[in-house]
Amino acid sequence: MFSKALVLVAGLAFGGAAAASPEFWSREWPNTDFNTTSVEDWVEILSGGPPRDGIPAIDNPTFKPVASERGIGGREPVIAVEIGGDVRAYPVRYLTWHEIVNDTVGGVPVAVTFCPLCNSGITFDRRAPAGVLSFGVSGKLRNSDMVMYDRETESWWQQAIGEAIVGELTGTELTMIPTWMESWAEFRDRNPDGLVMSEPGWNREYGRNPYSNYDSSHRPFLYSGELPPHGIPALMRVVRVGDQAWPLSRFSEEISEIREAGLVISWAPGQASALDKANIARSQDVGTIRVRNEAGKDQPHDILFAFAFHAFWPDGEWMIK
Numbered sequence: 212m213f214s215k216a217l218v219l220v221a222g223l224a225f226g227g228a229a230a231a232s233p234e235f236w237s238r239e240w241p242n243t244d245f246n247t248t249s250v251e252d253w254v255e256i257l258s259g260g261p262p263r264d265g266i267p268a269i270d271n272p273t274f275k276p277v278a279s280e281r282g283i284g285g286r287e288p289v290i291a292v293e294i295g296g297d298v299r300a301y302p303v304r305y306l307t308w309h310e311i312v313n314d315t316v317g318g319v320p321v322a323v324t325f326c327p328l329c330n331s332g333i334t335f336d337r338r339a340p341a342g343v344l345s346f347g348v349s350g351k352l353r354n355s356d357m358v359m360y361d362r363e364t365e366s367w368w369q370q371a372i373g374e375a376i377v378g379e380l381t382g383t384e385l386t387m388i389p390t391w392m393e394s395w396a397e398f399r400d401r402n403p404d405g406l407v408m409s410e411p412g413w414n415r416e417y418g419r420n421p422y423s424n425y426d427s428s429h430r431p432f433l434y435s436g437e438l439p440p441h442g443i444p445a446l447m448r449v450v451r452v453g454d455q456a457w458p459l460s461r462f463s464e465e466i467s468e469i470r471e472a473g474l475v476i477s478w479a480p481g482q483a484s485a486l487d488k489a490n491i492a493r494s495q496d497v498g499t500i501r502v503r504n505e506a507g508k509d510q511p512h513d514i515l516f517a518f519a520f521h522a523f524w525p526d527g528e529w530m531i532k
Contacts, residue, residue: 236351239263243365248377250353257433259352263360266348267413268311274299274406277399282410284492285396286483287418289407290323290332292316292390298405300398303332303485305408307422308415310357312408313337313345321388322346326357326370327422328432329519330448330486332392335373335385354522355434371515371523387511393499394482418491425486426495436522441531445518450476450500452512454527456520461531462498471530474510475503 232253233245239262250256277300283289289300295317306312306325314321320337324346337344344361346368351358357370366378373385398405410417425432431445438445449456455472462469462478469476480498487494502512520527 240365243360243367243377244379245377247379247381249374249381250376255353256358257352259350259357259433261348261350263350264347265350266308266310268313268347269305269309269411270313270345272301272312272314272411273409275409277403277405277407280395280399280407282418283395283407284418284483285394285399286481286494286496287395287492288392288482288485289395289398290325290334290390290392291398291402292321292323292334292388294319294321294388298402300395300402300405300407302395302408303392304418304491305411306332307420307485307491308413308417309411310348311346311359319388322359322385323390324357324359324370325485327425327486328352328355328357328434329371329515331356331371331513331515331519333370333373333513334388334390336388337385339380339383339385341380341383352433354436354519355431356519356523369523371513371519387513389502389509389511391499391501391509391512392482392514393501397481397499420485420487420489420491420494422486423489426484427487431516431518434518434522436518437525439517439521439529441529443517443529443531445516447517448497448514449517449520450502450512450514451520451524452502452510454524455530456517456524456527457530458517459497459500459514462500470505473505475505475507477501477503 288303297317312323322335325332349358349360359368366375366380375383448459482499483494484497502510
């Protein structure tokens with residue numbers, strides 16, 4: 212059963228689905244070019260409840276030295292971003308409530324993103340042919356995945372694929388940066404001189420999961436599409452690299468590394484789920500994934516739920532052998 216907080220944060224007014232159309236959305240988004248879009252069926256886009264910026268993205272966050280952080284549990288997940296010697300951790304306890312952080316790391320403008328309903332945590336380069344973009348949360352969902360928007364053109368972007376789907380930038384793709392989700396203890400121990408994002412100045416219950424028990428759901432919230440093939444549970448985590456997906460069920464204490472498709476995918480226990488218990492620090496262990504090529508270089512990837520991979524890569528390859 213979902214918590215009341217989940218319904219508040221991402222609750223769907225299902226009646227809005229029937230009204231979904233460019234004419235309907237243009238009342239709220241008068242500056243968005245709805246005549247330019249890759250969306251074929253507008254009923255796929257639904258209101259997630261909050262209006263534009265009702266989930267406030269964070270701009271220019273502040274940081275503190277790793278050694279001075281005392282409030283984050285050791286097993287709590289963080290997104291680790293390492294660019295040009297600039298090493299930073301973005302705690303998921305903050306991203307759960309803000310979903311996007313616009314920052315600059317190692318001189319590169321980045322958007323660190325997390326969509327709780329898909330478990331998708333991706334870092335994008337904010338540089339595009341149209342210039343450096345900054346992103347906010349539209350309040351819209353498609354296949355249960357966050358629809359972002361850029362403030363410069365008010366085009367809409369699909370977070371899971373990093374592509375503009377509505378507006379003048381439709382078809383533009385953002386570059387994924389090789390980052391990964393790991394436990395705070397792993398990041399802290401590996402980077403004693405690194406930085407960690409400070410708690411934002413918003414009135415939020417940081418450290419609490421408003422999507423309590425989501426991991427144990429049988430069907431995703433706010434999703435009516437096809438379920439994954441091969442009997443794979445809809446909310447099983449998968450490692451996505453390009454259009455290939457490795458279910459995490461392939462990993463265990465005995466099988467902690469898979470070498471396939473020119474990749475070395477490793478798994479180690481110690482990271483808590485952000486979508487299990489109400490208290491993130493006490494949630495089940497889902498482990499940490501790293502994806503490298505055979506030369507040991509980190510590769511862009513995502514750890515998302517199986518239903519989301521199937522929704523956005525319906526012809527993708529399931530690495531289930």
